[in-house]
Amino acid sequence: MPYIVARPKLNFSEKAYLPAIFSGLGITLRHFLDILSGKKKVTMQYPEEKWDAKLPAHYRGAPTLVTDEYGRERCVACQLCEFICPPRAITIHPGEIPLENRWRKVEKFPQEFEIDMIRCIYCGLCEEVCPEQAIFLRKDYAITGLTRKEMVHDKKKLYEMGGVMTGLVNKWNDKK
Amino acid sequence: MMHLLLFALISLIKTIGLIFVIILPMVSYTVYAERRVSAMIQDRLGPNRVGIPLTLFGFQKDIPFFGLVQPIADAVKLLLKEDFTPNHVNKFYYCLAPACAMAPSMMALAVIPFGSQLWGEPMVVANVNIGVLWVFAVSSLGVYGIVLAGWSSNSKYPFLGGIRSSSQMISYELSLALSVIPIFMICGTLNLPEIVRYQTVHGWLISPIWLNGISLFPPSINGQEIMRSFDFLKFLLWIPLFISFIVFTISMFAETNRLPFDLPEAETELVGGYHTEYSSMKFALFFLGEYAAMIVGSAVIVTLFFGGWHVPFLPTTLVDPYTFWGVILGLIHIAAFFFKVALLLFFFIWVRWTLPRFRYDQLMRLGWYFFIEIALVNVFIVAVILPFMRR
Amino acid sequence: MSPLLFWIFAAIMLVFGGMVVIHRNPVASALSLVVSFLALAALFVSLDAYFIGVIQILVYAGAVMVLFLFIIMLLDLKAELRRRPNLPAVCGGFVVIFLFIVAIAEVSFRFQGGDASFQPIAQGPQGDIWHVGMILFQRYNIALQVVGTLILVASIGVVVLSKRELK
Numbered sequence: 001m002p003y004i005v006a007r008p009k010l011n012f013s014e015k016a017y018l019p020a021i022f023s024g025l026g027i028t029l030r031h032f033l034d035i036l037s038g039k040k041k042v043t044m045q046y047p048e049e050k051w052d053a054k055l056p057a058h059y060r061g062a063p064t065l066v067t068d069e070y071g072r073e074r075c076v077a078c079q080l081c082e083f084i085c086p087p088r089a090i091t092i093h094p095g096e097i098p099l100e101n102r103w104r105k106v107e108k109f110p111q112e113f114e115i116d117m118i119r120c121i122y123c124g125l126c127e128e129v130c131p132e133q134a135i136f137l138r139k140d141y142a143i144t145g146l147t148r149k150e151m152v153h154d155k156k157k158l159y160e161m162g163g164v165m166t167g168l169v170n171k172w173n174d175k176k
Numbered sequence: 177m178m179h180l181l182l183f184a185l186i187s188l189i190k191t192i193g194l195i196f197v198i199i200l201p202m203v204s205y206t207v208y209a210e211r212r213v214s215a216m217i218q219d220r221l222g223p224n225r226v227g228i229p230l231t232l233f234g235f236q237k238d239i240p241f242f243g244l245v246q247p248i249a250d251a252v253k254l255l256l257k258e259d260f261t262p263n264h265v266n267k268f269y270y271c272l273a274p275a276c277a278m279a280p281s282m283m284a285l286a287v288i289p290f291g292s293q294l295w296g297e298p299m300v301v302a303n304v305n306i307g308v309l310w311v312f313a314v315s316s317l318g319v320y321g322i323v324l325a326g327w328s329s330n331s332k333y334p335f336l337g338g339i340r341s342s343s344q345m346i347s348y349e350l351s352l353a354l355s356v357i358p359i360f361m362i363c364g365t366l367n368l369p370e371i372v373r374y375q376t377v378h379g380w381l382i383s384p385i386w387l388n389g390i391s392l393f394p395p396s397i398n399g400q401e402i403m404r405s406f407d408f409l410k411f412l413l414w415i416p417l418f419i420s421f422i423v424f425t426i427s428m429f430a431e432t433n434r435l436p437f438d439l440p441e442a443e444t445e446l447v448g449g450y451h452t453e454y455s456s457m458k459f460a461l462f463f464l465g466e467y468a469a470m471i472v473g474s475a476v477i478v479t480l481f482f483g484g485w486h487v488p489f490l491p492t493t494l495v496d497p498y499t500f501w502g503v504i505l506g507l508i509h510i511a512a513f514f515f516k517v518a519l520l521l522f523f524f525i526w527v528r529w530t531l532p533r534f535r536y537d538q539l540m541r542l543g544w545y546f547f548i549e550i551a552l553v554n555v556f557i558v559a560v561i562l563p564f565m566r567r
Numbered sequence: 568m569s570p571l572l573f574w575i576f577a578a579i580m581l582v583f584g585g586m587v588v589i590h591r592n593p594v595a596s597a598l599s600l601v602v603s604f605l606a607l608a609a610l611f612v613s614l615d616a617y618f619i620g621v622i623q624i625l626v627y628a629g630a631v632m633v634l635f636l637f638i639i640m641l642l643d644l645k646a647e648l649r650r651r652p653n654l655p656a657v658c659g660g661f662v663v664i665f666l667f668i669v670a671i672a673e674v675s676f677r678f679q680g681g682d683a684s685f686q687p688i689a690q691g692p693q694g695d696i697w698h699v700g701m702i703l704f705q706r707y708n709i710a711l712q713v714v715g716t717l718i719l720v721a722s723i724g725v726v727v728l729s730k731r732e733l734k
C-alpha cells in the first residue's frame with residue numbers, strides 16, 4: 001500500500017528561508033562563543049588532563065595476572081584463556097610444580113605466560129573464562145612500545161601490572 | 177624608459193607583497209580558521225597543538241601557540257605525500273587543471289584597492305577603469321580549472337562535479353554581475369579605487385546614510401556639511417543597495433562553491449567531486465584555490481559595500497604622505513581592509529557550518545527564478561530614485 | 568605598449584587559432600580557442616580598449632566557451648578521434664584560407680587609407696567605457712533599443728520553448 005505523507009503547509013516566513021537561516025546562524029554563533037569564552041567545556045585535553053581517577057571498576061584495560069594476598073600465583077596454567085582468546089594473543093607454556101614445593105597442591109603453573117598486546121582486543125573473555133580468577137583486565141589503557149617485542153607482555157610484566165587481588169580462589173580452597 | 181622600468185618595478189613589488197606576504201599566508205590561515213571555527217561551532221576545540229617543536233631540539237616541552245603553526249605542518253604534509261597520477265587520466269589536462277583553478281583568483285586581486293596609499297603610491301596593482309569587470313572576467317575563467325579536472329580525470333564522480341560546477345558558475349555569474357549594477361549607477365564609475373573614494377565621502381554603500389563632516393582627527397563637527405549631506409532619498413537608496421548586497425553575497429557563495437552551494441564537490445554524493453582523483457600538491461592547489469577565491473570574493477564585497485580601506489572618523493589622506501604619520505595612516509588603511517576581509521571570511525565559514533547543502537534543482541531555481549529577477553528589478557528601482565537625488 | 572608585446576600576443580593568437588583546426592581532440596580545440604581569445608583580449612588592451620578586451624574575456628572565454636566545452640564533454644570523443652580526415656574537405660579548407668589571405672591583401676594594399684592611423688581613444692578620467700556608453704546611448708540609441716527588444720523577445724521565446732512539455 002502506498003502511503004502518502006501530506007507535505008506540511010508552510011507559511012510565508014517559513015517559505016522565505018531567511019528567518020530560519022538567521023535563527024540557525026544564531027544557534028551556531030552561540031555554540032561558538034560558549035566554547036571560545038570557555039563557558040562550556042566539553043573536550044578533555046588528553047595528555048595533560050586524564051580521567052584515570054574516574055575510571056569505573058569494571059574498566060577493560062590491559063589484561064594482567066594477579067597474585068593472592070600471600071604472593072602465590074593464582075594461575076594454574078589450565079590454558080582456557082589461551083583457547084578462548086579470539087585473536088590468540090595469549091601464549092602459555094605450562095610447567096610442573098616440583099614435589100618439594102610448599103605450595104604443591106595443584107600440579108601446573110605457567111612457566112611462561114605471554115600476552116601479545118598488539119593482538120589483544122581487550123574483549124575480556126580471558127577474565128571471564130578463567131576458573132581461578134587469575135587474569136584480570138586492569139585500568140592501563142596506554143600500552144605503547146617502539147618495537148613489537150616490547151608489546152609482548154611476559155609473565156614478570158603481567159604480574160607487575162596485575163598486583164595483588166584478594167578474595168576466594170578455588171585453588172587454595174581446602175574444601176575442594 | 178626609466179619611467180617604465182620604475183613603474184614595472186613598483187608594480188612587481190606591490191604584486192609580490194600582496195600575493196606572497198598577505199594573500200598566501202591569509203589563505204593558509206583561512207584554512208586554519210575554518211578548522212578552528214568549525215570545531216568550536218561543533219563544541220570541539222580543533223587543531224590547537226602544533227607550535228614550536230622544542231622537543232625536537234631536546235627541550236622538555238613544546239610551545240603550543242594555539243596551533244598557529246598548523247598551516248606549516250599541513251603544507252609539509254601535502255608536499256611530502258605521494259603525487260599519484262592515475263593511469264586512466266588525460267595527463268596534460270590533468271596537470272593543467274590545478275593551475276587553472278588557482279591562478280584566476282590571484283589575477284583578480286590586481287584591481288582591488290587594498291589600501292589608500294603608502295609614500296604617495298596608491299595601494300592597488302592595476303588602477304584601470306574597468307575595475308569590477310576585470311574581477312568578473314577573470315573569476316569566470318576559474319571554472320575552467322574545475323571543468324578540466326572533472327573531464328580529464330576520466331571517471332564519473334569528478335565528471336559529474338565538473339558539469340555541476342560549470343552550470344552553477346555560469347548561472348550565478350549573471351546574478352553576480354546584475355546585482356552590482358546599482359552601485360555603478362550610483363557611483364558613476366567602474367573603477368574600484370574610485371568607488372572606494374566615493375564611499376569615503378558619501379558613506380559605505382551598505383548604509384549610504386553617512387553624514388559627512390564628522391571627524392575625530394581633528395575632532396570637529398561641521399554642522400553645515402552634515403545638513404548639506406542629509407537627504408531623504410538617501411534612505412530610499414538604502415533599500416536597493418541592501419537587496420543588491422544580499423543578492424551579491426549569496427551569489428558569491430555560489431560562485432566560490434562554498435556551502436550551502438558546494439554541489440561540485442558534495443562529499444556525500446560525489447566522493448570528493450572534481451578533485452576525487454587528485455592527491456598531494458595538485459589537490460592542495462584546488463583546496464587553496466577555493467580559499468583564495470573566497471578571499472577575493474570577500475575583498476570584492478568589502479570594496480563594493482563596506483568602504484574598502486576606509487575607517488570611519490579617520491582622515492582619508494594627510495597632506496603629506498611622506499611623513500611618519502602619513503605612512504602610519506596608510507598602514508592603518510591596509511590593516512582595516514584586511515580586517516574587514518577577515519570578518520567576512522568568518523561569515524563565510526560561519527554560514528558553511530550552519531546551513532545544509534541545497535539540492536541541485538533548488539540551487540538552479542534560486543539563481544534563475546529569483547536572483548536574476550530581483551537584481552533586474554533592483555536596477556529599475558535605483559534608476560527611478562537617482563534622478564531625484566541631490567548629488 | 569611596446570610592439571614586442573604586440574608581436575608576442577599576435578603570435579600566440581595565431582598559433583592557438585591554428586591549433587583549433589589542427590587538434591583532433593575537440594576539448595583541446597576548444598581550449599586553444601580560449602587561449603586565442605585571451606591573446607585577442609590582450610591585443611585590445613594594448614589599443615587602450617580595456618572595455619572591449621575585458622568583455623571579450625567575460626563573454627567569449629568566460630561564458631560561451633564554457634558552454635561549448637560543456638557540450639563537447641558530453642559527446643563521445645572516441646568516435647571523433649577515430650574519424651579519418653577526408654581529402655576534399657581539407658582541400659576546400661585550404662582554398663578558403665587562400666581566398667581569405669588574398670582578400671586581406673587586396674583590402675590592405677588597394678583600399679585607399681587602409682594604412683591610415685586613427686585617432687587614439689581619448690583617455691579622460693572616465694576612460695573608454697564612458698565613450699562606449701555615450702556613443703551607444705546617444706548616437707545609436709534607437710538601434711540599441713531595437714536590439715534590446717530583440718534579445719528580450721528571444722529570451723522569452725527560449726523560456727517558452729524550454730517550458731513546453733514534450734508530448
Ligand code: SF4
Pocket residue numbers: 063081084085086087088089090115119120121122123124125126127
Ligand atoms: S582480553 Fe580478549 S583478546 Fe585480550 S588477551 Fe584476553 S581474551 Fe585475548
Ligand code: SF4
Pocket residue numbers: 074075076077078079080081082092129130131132133134135
Ligand atoms: S589465567 Fe586462568 S584461564 Fe588462563 S591458564 Fe591461568 S588459570 Fe587458566
